[in-house]
Amino acid sequence: MMTLPPLVEPGEPLSREEVNRYSRHLLIPNVGMEGQRRIKNAKVLVIGAGGLGSPTLLYLAAAGVGTLGIIDFDRVDESNLQRQIIHTVDSIGELKVESAKRAIHQLNPHIKVETYTDRLEPDTAVELFSRYDLILDGTDNFATRYLVNDACMLADKPYVWGSIFRFEGQVSVFWENAPGGIGLNYRDLYPEPPPPELAPSCAQGGVFGVLCASIASIMSTEAIKLITGIGDPLIGRLIAYDALDMCYRELPIRRLPNRTPVTELGDYQTFCGLNPPADAMAIPVPVMTVLELKERLDQAQAPVLVDVRDPNEWEIVNIPGAILMPKSPTVAAEILTAFGPNADLVISCRSGARSKAVCEELIKLNAPKVRNLEGGVLAWVEQVAPELASY
Template sequence: MTLPPLVEPGAELSREEVNRYSRHLLIPNMGVTGQRRLKNARVLVIGAGGLGSPTLLYLAAAGVGTLGVIDFDRVDESNLQRQVIHTVDSVGELKVESARQAIARLNPLVKVITHSDRLEPGIAVELFSRYDLILDGTDNFATRYLVNDACILANKPYVWGSIFRFEGQASVFWENAPDGRGLNYRDLYPEPPPPELAPSCAEGGVLGVLCAAIASIMATEAIKLLVGIGDPLLGRLMVYDALDMNYRELPIRRLPKRAAITALSDYQSFCGLNRPSLADHSSVPLISALQLKSLRDGGKAPVIIDVREQTEWDIVRIEGALLMPRSADVAQQILERFGHDTELVITCKSGMRSQAVSSDLRKLGLDKVRNLDGGVLAWVRDVEPALPTY
């Protein structure tokens, strides 16, 4: 069911634009008028990461006149496996600046507006109001709910995508859609999952090319909405399984008795992320990587238990550590294996999962347990920088 185009046609196309976009102009549903709508469009892409990278490139190539991109992060070497807008030369740069330069090389006719701030409730609604369409490629639930609610308050449609390991999802949300199909992200996910059940790509991994598959859907939906062609994914969830090479479409229904969104809220708390820092957990003593090294060098090394997954362990580990992946009963397993009197140091990637396991061990009466502050990443940074990281 086609929706009205989001934008009016812009100025007449120049000779250069006709030459560049000629393959679009030959499509009956697009034509010159559709291309002029793209030229006049303003699209904000949230995140210049795995999904934002190919989406930005394709929207720029398609001739979207103004592209906004918001991301506070800098390019890291681990991004290059999937974030194709960035290169080796841009490692260490702000992602928005790296993206701006790449778009300029691809299509200098596109205006790029960079926002290097973290997206927060205080700026979201006003920022979104400057654009015709929002694209959300973020990787955490707190930001997804913020984007959803801010789009409702700003009366903006948005295209959403999500990726994890070998699976991706995409849909379109528009609370005030003119055809009455008013749906938003809370109709799909009324409540966020517990943080421990919602690992990011940095923790669980993602197949790099999966980003291109989902981003291409997002870019396609954006063009359809801007030009007013085709049937958008409003009310439909597209699920892609790369391993089975299978696309499934699931209907999304309006949640009965869904509360109206009238203001933004504390999304960190809503998603269970406002937990005390590790330093505030007085019940779980911390040990730094340098302190642990000093104990080992002095022949007083405690037993080091790594609660990460096997795939993480295969990338990098602390020599001599034991792998016992976190599970519902891992604390009981550790107790049965080492008893109450063994000096233990629990570690994971950054110290969060190990803190939870350490806390469980303390509840079982083990008082000789410490959590490695900063986890394996801190060990690599402070003790063995020659080791790989992830």
């Protein structure tokens, strides 16, 4: 068993109200009055007030973490409420950090909440992290995960990482300079990011709502253990959870040999393949706006509209007259076989990214009349048919 010294020194004595509130913690020998004072004195930054951040923030607030920082630039959407339990119907349209702050203060008025509505960027991350004892990362994209990892290394801060997708989740703790030379970082687990098309977000691939609670509970537990110096932290270990099989697996993480030291923060969008260099950019793809498509439909001059989303997405909402042909390595060839090389083609997906890739393949196959539906089905719902469902 590996133990680490407490991350935080004990703070001020507890008030009578705090003793009453945290009495069930105080009864635990490993926590007690001193441990609760450490929790009270802790400053924890949670990145994202979404699926993982929501239950994590609630549990840390309930536990008495004295200062909670929240960074999130997004606003509450109706589709968030299936899993982001810190928000309510009344929060829709509100900044997530403000919704979360209000919920935290309703749960525990003793907590100080600091909010940040700017996107986390390399030029501010290290300084921001330096203000806190511990970082919790529940973001759903690889660019931010690598940024958090590298900034924590430069700021010499431990962080708890969690990830969810559909029915599966992962959790670990990374701390490059952990006492005893046992430190690891996220690059030891994932030296390189996967190709963007193999790393869909929750908005693209979906997530089982209650999975968030399972993973966030582990993240919160690890945070309290690090703060108080109790138990065996998840440094060097990855917990993988499968909700369908109700199975937890523990996998060892080893230090990557010959890894390059992180000395500065870089361009993580490009590193993760989201901003390829200009000479590697895909060929230009013509576009059609949803308003132009609506006009064509009204004039009975409809193009062949091919929707390359998955069938479950199609069931949520689809554009009248569209033909479903889910994206696959051969879908471009299948489209040409079905409609001919000279067909007036418009390709659509959720927001325009997958359809753009299909358009590029069609252009390479010498299809002269192909356009990408700009903004995809989401733009259609927003600008043309707001009475339809969205996701």
